[in-house]
Amino acid sequence: MAASCGVTFVDVLKALERISPFIHKTPIFTSEQANRKCGRQLFFKCENFQKSGSFKARGALNAVLKCQQVKPNVNGVVTHSSGNHGQALAWAAQRANLPCCVVVPQMAPDVKKNAIRGYGAELLECGPKPSDRNEACDKVQDDRNFELIPPYDHVDVIAGQGTIAVELLEQVPFLDAILVPISGGGMSSGICIAAKTIKPDIKIFIVAPKGKRLEECLRTGKRPWEGPPQYLDTIADGIRLQQTGYITTPILMELAEKDVFEMSDEEIIEGMKFSFERMKVH
Structure with a gap:
């Protein structure tokens, strides 16, 4: 899947074999409070506990x-x-x-x-x-x-990030949807390739700061961003980039859901507070 973009599920599996001796298999957290707030059963893949502090x-x-x-x-x-x-x-x-x-x-x-x-x-x-x-x-x-080795628009980086989905679907095989935050799209595109190969009917939803314009991109099949890369005004400093990559964007167009959840700073802060205060995840 997504071979036309140079990254396949085989690449993800080879990446997992390559990196497994050195990384953490990160835990899954649950929260009854979160389930009640959302009316769904939620599972949180805690990549904040990964080596170097992130996926x-x-x-x-x-x-x-x-x-x-x-x-x-x-x-x-x-x-x-x-x-x-x-x-x-x-x-x-x-x-x-x-x-x-x-x-x-x-x-x-x-x-x-x-x-x-x-x-x-x-x-x-x-x-x-x-x-x-x-x-x-x-x-x-x-x-x-x-x-x-750029942050996201690189086939081996994408394959490495896709290993998250392999672990996640081993830990929670009955998932019907995955929500993924996005900046340039390395993690989201890698997860799309792996998850949709393992479980073709699973839905991958993208979560972004306000102003991303990714939904426009996914619905029209065209990149709406012109000129040099721009940064969003958002509290989420790790995902400020507005544009997704030239490798990652076609993967997202093919495999991600067209509906994108854009979040305001107020909503992001509310989610952070819930994570800190109720789930004790920092």
């Missing part, structure tokens, strides 16, 4: 290990990130004994910058525009011959 470790590690297989003499890896992918790639490169450089916008939270340095990566700060990130990454690639 990003899956895709980053798969991409790094695959890169080493294909290019045994690779000099190092580089990426740009608002924080989570940068931490994940720094962790993955440390595991693989590879040099790593992460380009981070100056306004990224210090806690994320410190974590990137803590994993042994070099951190380069850049301006706030997406073009600033790309220019800094291009320079590192040219000067040091490092391999670029």
Whole structure:
């Protein structure tokens, strides 16, 4: 499935085999209070307990290990990130004994910058525009011959993120729908490929900050975003990117539901408070 975009379920299974010795199989949490509020039975896949603190470790590690297989003499890896992918790639490169450089916008939270340095990566700060990130990454690639591993629009990153769905459907095989938050679409597209192969009738719904315009994209089959990447004004700092990727978007068009749940900052804060206060998940 989704072979036309260069990522298949076989790629996801190979990714799972590749990364399983090094990552956590994250737990499933339930909440009777959440069930009552929604009128449905809910299951929460806690990727916040994953290595480096997010699901990003899956895709980053798969991409790094695959890169080493294909290019045994690779000099190092580089990426740009608002924080989570940068931490994940720094962790993955440390595991693989590879040099790593992460380009981070100056306004990224210090806690994320410190974590990137803590994993042994070099951190380069850049301006706030997406073009600033790309220019800094291009320079590192040219000067040091490092391999670029972007946050989402990369087949091995997508395959790594798809391993979430394989685990989830082993843990809760009777699921009829999965809701996935989105930025560039690496996790959501990977989950679409894996989940729809394992269980073709399952529905994948995307959850996004207000202003994403993804529903327009999924319904028309056309990318509504023109020009350079833009950032949304949202409290959800890890998913501020408005556009989805050139690899990820066709996968979402093919496999995700057309209805997209766009959430306001007030709704996101309410959900965070519920998670902290009632589920004790931080």
